[in-house]
Amino acid sequence: EAQVTQNPRYLITVTGKKLTVTCSQNMNHEYMSWYRQDPGLGLRQIYYSMNVEVTDKGDVPEGYKVSRKEKRNFPLILESPSPNQTSLYFCASSLGLAAATDTQYFGPGTRLTVL
Amino acid sequence: AQRVTQPEKLLSVFKGAPVELKCNYSYSGSPELFWYVQYSRQRLQLLLRHISRESIKGFTADLNKGETSFHLKKPFAQEEDSAMYYCALLNYGQNFVFGPGTRLSVLP
Numbered sequence: 480e481a482q483v484t485q486n487p488r489y490l491i492t493v494t495g496k497k498l499t500v501t502c503s504q505n506m507n508h509e510y511m512s513w514y515r516q517d518p519g520l521g522l523r524q525i526y527y528s529m530n531v532e533v534t535d536k537g538d539v540p541e542g543y544k545v546s547r548k549e550k551r552n553f554p555l556i557l558e559s560p561s562p563n564q565t566s567l568y569f570c571a572s573s574l575g576l577a578a579a580t581d582t583q584y585f586g587p588g589t590r591l592t593v594l
Numbered sequence: 595a596q597r598v599t600q601p602e603k604l605l606s607v608f609k610g611a612p613v614e615l616k617c618n619y620s621y622s623g624s625p626e627l628f629w630y631v632q633y634s635r636q637r638l639q640l641l642l643r644h645i646s647r648e649s650i651k652g653f654t655a656d657l658n659k660g661e662t663s664f665h666l667k668k669p670f671a672q673e674e675d676s677a678m679y680y681c682a683l684l685n686y687g688q689n690f691v692f693g694p695g696t697r698l699s700v701l702p
Contacts, residue, residue: 512690519603521680522638522692529688537689569638576687579646583630583690585638 481506483586485570491592492560500555500589502570510573511553512537512583513545515566522569528553560593567591596621596685598693606699607671615666615696617655617681626684627664629655630692633677641666641679651675671700 483504492498504511512527514537524537528547542564544556553572557564570586597620607613619625629641642650644657644664655666664681681693 514690514692519694521600521694522682522690524690524692527689535688538691571638576684579643582640582643587637 481584483570483572483584485568485586485589487589488587489590491594493594494561495559498557498560498591500557500568500570500591502553502555502572502586503551504553504572504584505551506572506574506584507550508572508574508584509550510576510583511547512571512573513543513553513555514569514571515539515564516569516588517566525555525568560591562593565591565593596683596691598681598683598691600679600681600693600696602696603694604697604699606701608701609673610670613668613671613675613698613700615679615681615698617664617666617693619662619664619681619683621662621683621685623686625657625664626687627655627657628682628684628690629653629664629666630680630682631677632680638680671698673700673702676700 486501509530513525514522516522523539526545528534568589571583573583575581599618627644631641632638653668680695683691
């Protein structure tokens with residue numbers, strides 16, 4: 480089944496303890512992206528990747544890192560999590576962006592709580 | 595800076611009534627605009643995209659460059675349309691800017 484998967488789905492951690500949220504897609508998509516969703520703010524893009532080894536900052540990249548060593552995986556790394564990073568995180572992928580048929584496929588979300 | 599606003603946090607309409615979810619944007623250039631929807635316990639998904647000009651589930655959206663708007667409309671709301679709706683803009687063909695979202699509640 481074509482899909483975007485994220486792990487873990489739920490995570491409670493403490494301030495400063497490094498963590499990684501994995502994202503994987505099996506659709507050979509070139510574009511991948513991470514968002515955080517907060518009440519009243521909608522989705523805000525953290526980082527995106529146009530292709531392997533190409534990553535760029537979105538609107539809220541502070542405190543996050545990403546890597547794109549393979550086309551299918553796009554992990555989100557929080558080196559030193561803080562309580563203001565408590566949020567619902569979504570990964571998404573798309574074959575491209577320009578064509579009328581291009582669409583982002585979203586993962587199920589990861590709910591992160593930083594104490 | 596590029597920005598998307600959705601002035602209504604919550605919109606309630608009765609089944610069969612017309613619905614319009616408002617979206618305004620600020621962007622220097624020709625915008626590429628989208629509407630995404632998130633139904634309860636489902637993943638966020640694309641509802642429609644400006645350049646595709648398709649009508650999905652009876653929804654349409656027209657880009658009005660003069661008013662910098664991309665309002666989502668449906669002539670007769672159904673209960674299954676109840677969901678969270680996000681307007682989004684593709685910034686210079688690379689990154690997305692989303693609005694804060696509008697929760698649509700269609701009452702029986």
